[in-house]
Amino acid sequence: xxxxxxxxxxxxxxxxxxxxxxxxxxxxxxxxxxxxxxxxxxxxxxxxxxxxxxxxxxxxxxxxxxxxxxxxxxxxxxxxxxxxxxxxxxxxxxxxxxxxxxxxxxxxxxxxxxxxxxxxxxxxxxxxxxxxxxxxxxxxxxxxxxxxxxxxxxxxxxxxxxxxxxxxxxxxxxxxxxxxxxxxxxxxxxxxxxxxxxxxxxxxxxxxxxxxxxxxxxxxxxxxxxxxxxxxxxxxxxxxxxxxxxxxxxxxxxxxxxxxxxxxxxxxxxxxxxxxxxxxxxxxxxxxxxxxxxxxxxxxxxxxxxxxxxxxxxxxxxxxxxxxxxxxxxxxxxxxxxxxxxxxxxxxxxxxxxxxxxxxxxxxxxxxxxxxxxxxxxxxxxxxxxxxxxxxxxxxxxxxxxxxxxxxxxxxxxxxxxxxxxxxxxxxxxxxxxxxxxxxxxxxxxxxxxxxxxxxxxxxxxxxxxxxxxxxxxxxxxxxxxxxxxxxxxxxxxxxxxxxxxxxxxxxxxxxxxxxxx
Amino acid sequence: xxxxxxxxxxxxxxxxxxxxxxxxxxxxxxxxxxxxxxxxxxxxxxxxxxxxxxxxxxxxxxxxxxxxxxxxxxxxxxxxxxxxxxxxxxxxxxxxxxxxxxxxxxxxxxxxxxxxxxxxxxxxxxxxxxxxxxxxxxxxxxxx
Numbered sequence: 001x002x003x004x005x006x007x008x009x010x011x012x013x014x015x016x017x018x019x020x021x022x023x024x025x026x027x028x029x030x031x032x033x034x035x036x037x038x039x040x041x042x043x044x045x046x047x048x049x050x051x052x053x054x055x056x057x058x059x060x061x062x063x064x065x066x067x068x069x070x071x072x073x074x075x076x077x078x079x080x081x082x083x084x085x086x087x088x089x090x091x092x093x094x095x096x097x098x099x100x101x102x103x104x105x106x107x108x109x110x111x112x113x114x115x116x117x118x119x120x121x122x123x124x125x126x127x128x129x130x131x132x133x134x135x136x137x138x139x140x141x142x143x144x145x146x147x148x149x150x151x152x153x154x155x156x157x158x159x160x161x162x163x164x165x166x167x168x169x170x171x172x173x174x175x176x177x178x179x180x181x182x183x184x185x186x187x188x189x190x191x192x193x194x195x196x197x198x199x200x201x202x203x204x205x206x207x208x209x210x211x212x213x214x215x216x217x218x219x220x221x222x223x224x225x226x227x228x229x230x231x232x233x234x235x236x237x238x239x240x241x242x243x244x245x246x247x248x249x250x251x252x253x254x255x256x257x258x259x260x261x262x263x264x265x266x267x268x269x270x271x272x273x274x275x276x277x278x279x280x281x282x283x284x285x286x287x288x289x290x291x292x293x294x295x296x297x298x299x300x301x302x303x304x305x306x307x308x309x310x311x312x313x314x315x316x317x318x319x320x321x322x323x324x325x326x327x328x329x330x331x332x333x334x335x336x337x338x339x340x341x342x343x344x345x346x347x348x349x350x351x352x353x354x355x356x357x358x359x360x361x362x363x364x365x366x367x368x369x370x371x372x373x374x375x376x377x378x379x380x381x382x383x384x385x386x387x388x389x390x391x392x393x394x395x396x397x398x399x400x401x402x403x404x405x406x407x408x409x410x411x412x413x414x415x416x417x418x419x420x421x422x423x424x425x426x427x428x429x430x431x432x433x434x435x436x437x438x439x440x441x442x443x444x445x446x447x448x449x450x451x452x453x454x455x456x457x458x459x460x461x462x463x464x465x466x467x468x469x470x471x472x473x474x475x476x477x478x479x480x481x482x483x484x485x486x487x488x489x490x491x492x493x494x495x496x497x498x499x500x501x502x503x504x505x506x507x508x509x510x511x512x513x514x515x516x517x518x
Numbered sequence: 519x520x521x522x523x524x525x526x527x528x529x530x531x532x533x534x535x536x537x538x539x540x541x542x543x544x545x546x547x548x549x550x551x552x553x554x555x556x557x558x559x560x561x562x563x564x565x566x567x568x569x570x571x572x573x574x575x576x577x578x579x580x581x582x583x584x585x586x587x588x589x590x591x592x593x594x595x596x597x598x599x600x601x602x603x604x605x606x607x608x609x610x611x612x613x614x615x616x617x618x619x620x621x622x623x624x625x626x627x628x629x630x631x632x633x634x635x636x637x638x639x640x641x642x643x644x645x646x647x648x649x650x651x652x653x654x655x656x657x658x659x660x661x662x
Contacts, residue, residue, distance in 0.1 A: 094561050099618065103577045103609030105570050106561035113570055170575030259564040333570035433567035 039463060040471035043478075050478040050485075059306065062481045063313045066323050069488045070148035073155050076495060077502060081150035081351075084344045087509070091345050095516050104335035107345045114330035114346065116262050117211075117430030118353050120423040122319030124269075124416070125218045125398035127361040132388045132396045134311030135371070135380055136287065137294020139362040141312025146354025149322030150347040155491050158343030158498045159183060160328030161336065174332020175434075176203075176325035176487050177441045183494045195486050196441070199325060202482040203438035204453075206326070210318060210476035211431020212457060213464025215424035216240075218398045220465040222420040225399050226413055236465030239425070240458040247432050248454045262426045265419040266357065272415075273360035276408045280367045287366045314477065317484070319358055320350035324480055325487035329434050338514075340505040343498070365404045432457050521549045521626035524606075526616050526646070528555065529588045532631030536661040537592060540629045541599045549626075550602035553592055554619045555584050559609035581607055613649035620656050629659045 051060045074081065090096060091107045130138040156176065163182040164174030177196040184192025220235040277284065295312075298304040321327055327346055334342050365371070372381045372390040383390045393403035398420060405412040432454065439453040508514045525540045527533045537553065544551055557580060565573070589605045596603040606623070608615045620628050632647060650658045 097561065099608075099610070102561065102615075103557060103559050103580070105565070105573045108562050109565050110570065112564050113567055116564070117567070170578055171571050172574065173571070256564075256566065256569075259566050263564060330567055330570070333567075333573065335574065430567055 036467045036471065039467045039475070043471065043475040046482075047474040047478045050481050051474070060310065060314075062485070063310055063317075065488065066152075066317050066481075066484055067145060067148065067313055069323055069491065070145065070152045073151035073491070073495070074148050077151055077154065077499065079151075080154055080344075080502070081147065081347050084154075084347065084506075085351075088344045088348050090516075091341055092348065096341070096514065098517060101335055105333050107334060107336070107341065110331050110334040110342060111345050111348060112263060113259075113430070114327050114349055115352060116259060116426045117326065117330055117434070118319065118321050118349060118427075119262070119266055119357060120427035121215055121218045121398065121420065122210075122315065123353065123357045124361055124401050124420060124423070125221075126315045126319050127358045128365060128400040128404075129397055130311040130315035131362055131365050131371070132391065132400055134308040135294045135389060136290040136362070136366045137292075137296070137305060137308030138312035138315070139291045139359065139366070140295035141309045142316040142358055142362070143312075143355055145313045145316035146320055146322075146350045146358070149316065149320050149350040149354065152322040152488075152491070153320070153327055153350055154343040154347045155495060155498050156323070156325055156328040156487065157331040157346035158339050158501060159491070159494055160332040161334060161342045162339035162497070162501065164332040172333050173437060173440075175329035175437055176483075176490060177438065178332075179328070179494060180490045183490070183497065187493065187497070189493055192490075195490055199483060199486040199490075200438035200441045202479060202486060203325070204435050204442075205479035206324070206476075206483050207431040207435025207438070207457065208460040209479035211326075211434065211480075212428055212460045213467065214476040215427050216461045216464035217467065219421045219424040222398045222402065222417045225402055226417045232466040233462055234465075236462035239428075239465065240461040242425070243428055243432065243461055244454070244458045246429060247436075247457070248451065258422060258426045258429065262422055265422055268415065269419055270357060270360050272405065272409065272412060273364050276364050276405065277360075277367060279408060283367045283369075284363075287363055290366060291362075316350075316354050316358070318477055318480060320353040321480070322350050323484045323488050323491070325483050326431070326434050328487075329437055330430065338501075338505055340498075340501045343502075361401055365400060368404045368407045370400060370404045370407075428461065520602075521547070522552055522623055523549050523627045523629055524552045524554050524616065524620045524623060524625040526556070526612070526628065526630040527553045527588070527592060530631065530633070532633055532661070534592075534631070536629045536631035536659075537596070539659070539661045541596060541601055543629075544601040545599065550604070551596055552604050552606055552619065552623050552625060553589060553596070554606045554608075554616055555589055556612045556615045556619075557581075557584065557607070557609045558612060560611070577609075613646045613653065616646075616650060617654055620654070625656060627657055627659060628654055629661060632660050632662045 050062055053060050054064075092111055094106060094108065097106060127142070130142060159179040160174045160176070163179035164172050165178055166172050176199050180192045180196035180199060182192075184190070184195070216236055216239050217232075219239065220232045223235055224230060294305070294308050296305050317323065327349060331342050331346050336342055370391050370393065372392060373379065374381050380389045382388065388396060391400055391403070393400065395403050402413045402416050405416060435457060436450060436453055440450065443449050505514070523540050523544060525533070525537050527537055537551075540551055543549060584607055589607070593603060593605060606619050608619060610618070616628055616630070619625070628650060630647060630650065633645065647658075647660050651660075
């Protein structure tokens, strides 16, 4: 660990180390340790840059950047996330789809594919990290960030569809790289090309970090939690081989099985969470009390209310990826004459991901009493290092979520292990695609070039599983937030275009010029 | 009076028998035939990002393949039998889409071949014939 780290990142990293080292004895970890040290020392500067705080405070500027953007989009588009929510559901149901276009990508398919990239470990492990450090109050800020993030997602996905590239053979490529170059040119703004290149570089890093290493890391953590300890590189190699078979070998069967199983896993996860919450219905009031109190007051969590806010916003952004630009890549393949319709559909994404699924995880952890409080003062008790709230099981991250669910249903940790591995896998597949799009944007399309990217991607699967949680989570967040820095600049520049598209569409919808088909 | 017969055709032997039967009926009564090919498709299926990207291209390829490999030879055969004929290709749920085609074409009859499904699979997933029998807007003839 570098000594130049900010207190905040250091806190997080230490919390991660503690959580991971609790489960792993030092012996037989030789390879893992080496990987971990090299990794931590080579990425520290990047992490520090992204997570540096405003001078004299411990508020990371990147968190403000995301929240201010989401607030501006929410106001600028006149609470589009509330106004268009019902219409979003109708679009997904297919009420406005022309039956003659059947066989093309539907709104439902674009949404679920984008969701399978975001619903994953952020919802299970990330939330546990946030609550473990920021306390229950982090949940409040996480939900708020999710609601605001819907407007950001709307903006980027509308642009993603509007400025996508359609090739002569019928395949499409879209995403921030394209709206940065084409959109800026259309508005006569300079710098579109530079932004696009920067975005593509960060997108590649993000695809190695949050979209890859964090996933294999937490999948491994969950596996050792169930089957007992073994070195991380073994999980890494196995997962890397499977990912390799899918993205290089074109083993579509694995990918399509995952695509079909993941939504059911998500339903099982939310369903089980609801059952646990219902079984502890007498605790619901207390839990919400803790969430609201913790959001605004000092309740003993690390960093108090500000700590809760930072954790909540940070995990929400990491989980639903609003403003990051990844969703704009996934959504751009939909077949629609109106780019705004896909923007409207995409605003459901942060809602499902953060407001529904993340909140379930948070409620289960709080309701099952995983966080230790002082019986006299009612304040949370910190662990020995003072970096996170002490937990009943001594766990953090995915293991904490697992402990919370298993307290009610002992067998659930096996289901959770399967879910985590599948979520991790589907997120990796999605991010390998996002990374590849950025890669081909920079270097051009071509079999050898694409193969190089895919092989590097698989190597990072192994590194992720072998390294400890702390450095991995820091680098993952840093890379993904770096994408957001560039992407949001472009969103500000192009938001008038989205607004005129939106106004035109909504007025035609009201006048009945846009027809319902069923 | 000339009526239109929609024949559900997927290239199978059963569907060929249905078409043969439709040809004899059409010849006898001066009817015309619409050969309808439905490509099974649900807008609520789950696809990977790569599948999304390629979907539009795939759809074009699938339609082209169905046109040349499945519909074109039959079109010639029906024309040779002296029956007025057209084709229709759509994506969707098979039974529902056949009904929609019958509606759009103003057809009087739907002919389909019996696939011979029985037992658990047919009970669980339903058969095209059974669904048509329940929802079709026009009389349905099932050819064994």
